[in-house]
Amino acid sequence: MMNAVFIESHQHRLADEGYCVIEDVLSAEETARVRNHLIEAAAESERRGIPTRIETLDPNENNIRVFNLLDLDPVFRELIQHPAALEIVRHVLTDDFIISNFTANIALPGSESMVVHSDLAVVLPEPWHSPWSMNIIWCLDDVTAENGGTLFMPGSHHFERLSDVPDDIADKMTPVEAPAGSIVAMEGRLWHTSGKNQTLDQQRALLFGYYSRSFIRPQWNHNVGLGEEAQRDLSPQMRRWLGLDITANVAPLKGIPDSRQSE
Numbered sequence: 001m002m003n004a005v006f007i008e009s010h011q012h013r014l015a016d017e018g019y020c021v022i023e024d025v026l027s028a029e030e031t032a033r034v035r036n037h038l039i040e041a042a043a044e045s046e047r048r049g050i051p052t053r054i055e056t057l058d059p060n061e062n063n064i065r066v067f068n069l070l071d072l073d074p075v076f077r078e079l080i081q082h083p084a085a086l087e088i089v090r091h092v093l094t095d096d097f098i099i100s101n102f103t104a105n106i107a108l109p110g111s112e113s114m115v116v117h118s119d120l121a122v123v124l125p126e127p128w129h130s131p132w133s134m135n136i137i138w139c140l141d142d143v144t145a146e147n148g149g150t151l152f153m154p155g156s157h158h159f160e161r162l163s164d165v166p167d168d169i170a171d172k173m174t175p176v177e178a179p180a181g182s183i184v185a186m187e188g189r190l191w192h193t194s195g196k197n198q199t200l201d202q203q204r205a206l207l208f209g210y211y212s213r214s215f216i217r218p219q220w221n222h223n224v225g226l227g228e229e230a231q232r233d234l235s236p237q238m239r240r241w242l243g244l245d246i247t248a249n250v251a252p253l254k255g256i257p258d259s260r261q262s263e
């Protein structure tokens with residue numbers, strides 16, 4: 001893995017605009033490897049009966065959504081705890097975070113924008129005073145305005161209530177552009193949507209590692225999502241981040257076993 005540097009200019013940009021791009025986190029080879037695994041994971045998800053096209057999420061059929069990435073391939077279990085990702089997450093959320101979800105969205109040519117939203121608003125009612133969640137977006141392709149780069153309204157992470165969101169927010173959006181191998185760090189309160197992929201032949205594959213403060217219910221129930229194989233080699237720290245221990249929202253208690261004992 002290459003060294004990512006989450007330097008002061010990134011931190012300022014994240015604080016001021018609600019997102020920042022950190023380039024060269026993955027090498028070209030690593031990016032290609034993860035991308036190949038994503039394509040296999042999408043096919044495996046379909047085989048398991050978890051659809052990769054979700055009508056209520058996307059306006060047409062040109063998006064491939066892959067859920068439950070953490071169960072589908074160890075490469076995603078590595079990526080969700082990549083040191084560069086965790087450095088940024090800790091910077092925003094402190095050490096008190098959990099892994100809420102890990103999904104992919106491949107925007108194919110012809111895909112349209114989804115509904116404008118903030119990811120914190122999806123898991124927490126207003127008011128949104130604090131940066132209590134964030135997305136680490138892994139760019140597996142070059143992301144451009146033309147191929148569906150995520151659209152952000154810079155500064156909208158300062159909106160505290162739904163009534164602060166302008167009616168014409170869709171007209172105030174800026175597309176993110178980032179080379180493959182970058183991370184786009186997005187504060188959970190930033191209002192955004194997927195861009196339209198207006199190219200004829202370019203796919204835009206992004207992974208969304210979603211982290212939140214520990215007191216917010218995760219989007220995904222990892223106890224159901226993760227099978228035996230995926231759980232086998234998890235570190236105690238990963239089990240805690242995924243809420244797999246018997247103590248969830250209390251500190252580990254001496255004498256209480258982490259997992260269910262056989263009766």
Ligand SMILES: O=C(O)CCC(=O)C(=O)O
Nearest residue numbers: 105149150193194195206
């Ligand atoms: O694919 C994108 O660019 C954004 C996706 C997104 O915001 C979501 O799935 O909630």
